[in-house]
Structure formats: C-alpha cells, structure tokens
Amino acid sequence: xxxxxxxxxxxxxxxxxxxxxxxxxxxxxxxxxxxxxxxxxxxxxxxxxxxxxxxxxxxxxxxxxxxxxxxxxxxxxxxxxxxxxxxxxxxxxxxxxxxxxxxxxxxxxxxxxxxxxxxxxxxxxxxxxxxxxxxxxxxxxxxxxxxxxxxxxxxxxxxxxxxxxxxxxxxxxxxxxxxxxxxxxxxxxxxxxxxxxxxxxxxxxxxxxxxxxxxxxxxxxxxxxxxxxxxxxxxxxxxxxxxxxxxxxxxxxxxxx
Numbered sequence: 076x077x078x079x080x081x082x083x084x085x086x087x088x089x090x091x092x093x094x095x096x097x098x099x100x101x102x103x104x105x106x107x108x109x110x111x112x113x114x115x116x117x118x119x120x121x122x123x124x125x126x127x128x129x130x131x132x133x134x135x136x137x138x139x140x141x142x143x144x145x146x147x148x149x150x151x152x153x154x155x156x157x158x159x160x161x162x163x164x165x166x167x168x169x170x171x172x173x174x175x176x177x178x179x180x181x182x183x184x185x186x187x188x189x190x191x192x193x194x195x196x197x198x199x200x201x202x203x204x205x206x207x208x209x210x211x212x213x214x215x216x217x218x219x220x221x222x223x224x225x226x227x228x229x230x231x232x233x234x235x236x237x238x239x240x241x242x243x244x245x246x247x248x249x250x251x252x253x254x255x256x257x258x259x260x261x262x263x264x265x266x267x268x269x270x271x272x273x274x275x276x277x278x279x280x281x282x283x284x285x286x287x288x289x290x291x292x293x294x295x296x297x298x299x300x301x302x303x304x305x306x307x308x309x310x311x312x313x314x315x316x317x318x319x320x321x322x323x324x325x326x327x328x329x330x331x332x
Contacts, residue, residue, distance in 0.1 A: 077200040077283070079329075080159070082107075082109060082159035084109075084161055084310055085193055085194070087161075087193065087205065088160065088161050088205050088206075088209060089158050089159060089160045089161065089164065089167075089188070089205060089208065089209070090158070090159040091156070091157070091158055091159075091185060091188040091189045091191075092154070092156075092157045092158075092189075093125040093154075093156050093157075093189055094121075094155050094157065095152070095153065095154050095155065096118070096149040096152070096153040096155060097152065098118070098149060098150060098151055098152060098208070098266060098291070099149065099150075100147075100149040100153075101146070101147060101148050101149060102146060102147040104123075104144050104145065105144065105145070105146070105148045106142055106143060106144045106145065107139075107141065107142075107159065107160075108141055108142070109141050109159045109160055109161055109162060110139065110140050110141045110160040110161075110162050110168060110169075111136070111137065111138070111139040111157060111158070111159055111160065112136050112137075112138055112157065112158040112160065112175075112212060113131065113136060113137050113155060113157050114135075114136040114141075114155065114156045114157065114158075114182070114185060115131050115132070115133055115134070115136070115153055115154070115155055115190070116133065116134070116150065116151060116153075116154040116155070117133050117152055118150060118151030118152050118153030118154070118290055119131065119132055119133070119151055119153070119286055119287050119289075119290035120137070120147055120148070120150075120153055120155070121147070121148040121149075121150070121283075121287065122137050122139070122146070122147060122172075123145065123146045123147075123148070124139075124143055124144060124145045124146075124172055125144060125224075126172065126223065126224060127172075127221055127222050127223040127224040128221070128222045128224070128324060129172060129173075129220055129221050130172055130174070130220045130222075130283040130284070130286050130287065131220065131289075132220065132286050132290075132318075132325070133290075134146060134173050134177065135174055135175065135176060135177060135218060135220070136174070136176075136177045136215075137172065137173070137174050137175070138169050138172065138173050138174075138175055138212075138215070139172055139256060140162070140168075140169065140170060140171065140172065142164040143172060144292050145172075147247045148289050150287045150290040151290040151291060155190070156184050156185050156186070158185060158188070158208065158212075160209075160212070161262070164209055165209050165212075165213065166208075167213055168212065168213070169212070169213075169215075172221070173217045173218075174213060174217070174218045174219075174220035174221060175215035175216060175217055175218060176216040176217075176218055177215070178211060180211060181208065181211040181212070182214070184204060184208045184211065185208070186206060187204055187328035188204060188205070188208060191204060191205075191276070193238070202287075204270075206242065206308065219279065219317060220279075220286075221279075222279055222280055222281065222283055223270060223276075224269070225264075225265065225268035225269050226268050227268060227321060229254050229311065230254075230264065230265060230268055230269075233250060233254065233275070234251065234280075236293070237276075237277055237280050238280055238284070241280060241281045241284045241301075241302050241303060242270075242300075242301055242302055242303035244303070245277045247261060247262060247273050247274065261273065262293070268269050274298065278313065279317075280314070281302045281303065282317060282318075284302060285298050285302050285314070285322070288301070289322060289325075289326045290326070295307060295310070295311070295322045295323055295326075298310070298322070299311070310322070311323075
C-alpha cells in the first residue's frame with residue numbers, strides 16, 4: 076500500500092488492493108481523497124493520526140474517512156487488504172476513525188472484490204458485490220482499540236510518558252502530583268480532553284502496547300510483566316475482558332513461556 080497509490084474509481088464505488096508488509100515497515104504521514112478500510116489478516120498495524128492512535132489486531136480493520144492524515148507502523152508479517160471507498164458512495168459512511176470488527180461475510184467479500192473487473196454493467200454480479208460491501212461497512216461493530224490524544228501540552232506529555240513506561244504505577248494521585256494539580260482536577264481535565272477516564276486510558280494504552288509486543292513474538296508471560304501486571308493470570312483476565320479471548324488463544328503461537 077504505497078503512499079503514492081492513487082485509486083482510479085472509473086465509476087466504481089470502491090477500489091480493492093492487496094499488499095503485504097514486512098515487520099518494521101512504516102508509512103509516513105499521508106492522506107487520501109477517498110475513505111479507506113484497512114483490514115489486517117495477520118500481524119498488527121498501528122495507525123497514528125492527529126486525533127490519536129489506533130491499533131489494528133489480526134482479523135480486524137481500521138476505518139479512515141477521506142482526508143484524515145495518518146501514518147502506519149507495522150509489527151509482524153502483515154497481510155493487508157484495503158478498500159478505497161468513494162466518500163460519495165453512501166451518505167451514511169462512518170464519519171470518524173475507528174477500529175472495527177470485520178465480519179466473516181465482509182472478509183470474504185473483500186477477497187472476492189480483488190478479482191472483479193473494473194468495468195461492469197448494472198445489476199451485474201460485480202455491482203451486487205460492491206453494494207453488499209457498502210452495506211456491510213455501514214454496520215461494522217466498533218472495537219476499543221483507539222487511544223485518543225489530549226489537546227493540552229501537560230496532558231500530552233503525561234500520555235507520552237505512559238506510552239514509554241506502561242509498567243509504571245500510573246495511578247490518578249501520583250500522576251496528578253507530577254503535574255502539580257489535584258487528582259480531581261486531573262480526572263476532570265483528562266475526561267474533557269479525551270472522553271475517557273484516566274484509569275481506562277492507561278489500561279487501554281497497556282493493552283495496545285501488549286498487542287504490538289505479542290505480534291512481534293514476545294511471550295504472554297514476558298508481556299504481562301512488562302506491562303506492569305503482577306501475574307500472567309491478571310493480564311490474561313484483562314485481555315479476555317476486553318478482547319473476548321485469552322492472549323494465548325488470540326496469539327496461539329505465543330504460549331505462556
């Protein structure tokens with residue numbers, strides 16, 4: 076998915092593209108005039124925008140509206156399948172960046188779209204597949220893999236320290252003391268700027284860092300300890316509560332050793 080790729084719609088509502096990334100690949104900040112659904116079949120993609128970061132685990136996708144500047148960082152071997160979508164294809168396409176669940180039906184439709192001809196007639200199989208893809212995009216479930224960025228410099232600096240040292244004890248009281256404000260003030264300002272409770276933001280930052288480390292090949296046990304959890308079971312419980320399965324089930328090749 077080169078930043079120089081410019082989709083040619085030719086009256087199509089969307090353009091599919093398959094691209095594989097190697098571990099450590101990246102793309103600098105860029106933007107498209109069209110919307111984009113970036114789906115990862117394997118590996119983890121970190122998407123950075125002016126509004127915050129999104130981590131895309133295997134089997135999930137990220138929706139990027141037209142004109143949103145974004146950069147990509149690749150962890151693991153990523154098989155990416157992308158749909159570039161004409162923003163006028165539907166009036167109710169998602170209006171904000173979001174990590175989404177790619178249903179089995181949508182996944183197979185994306186694969187099928189890669190083999191469709193550029194030219195097609197009305198009521199043809201190709202047109203029906205494109206229309207069904209657009210229908211599925213409208214009902215994608217949003218997943219909690221976003222990390223909104225605060226606006227004020229003090230909170231931005233605090234969030235950067237949390238990302239750098241996720242294992243530290245980032246409690247509300249000691250974090251507020253670093254900023255010379257009360258814990259109540261930090262809680263209020265943090266929620267105003269991010270829409271999240273401070274403790275939830277820290278937990279999600281650790282989860283997103285953990286997903287990247289697991290995709291890079293680190294063991295569940297090592298990631299548990301380096302994310303500040305006292306035990307493998309405590310980390311697994313958090314992971315299961317948010318993701319729905321244990322880390323060893325989500326990354327079966329990692330195990331616990």
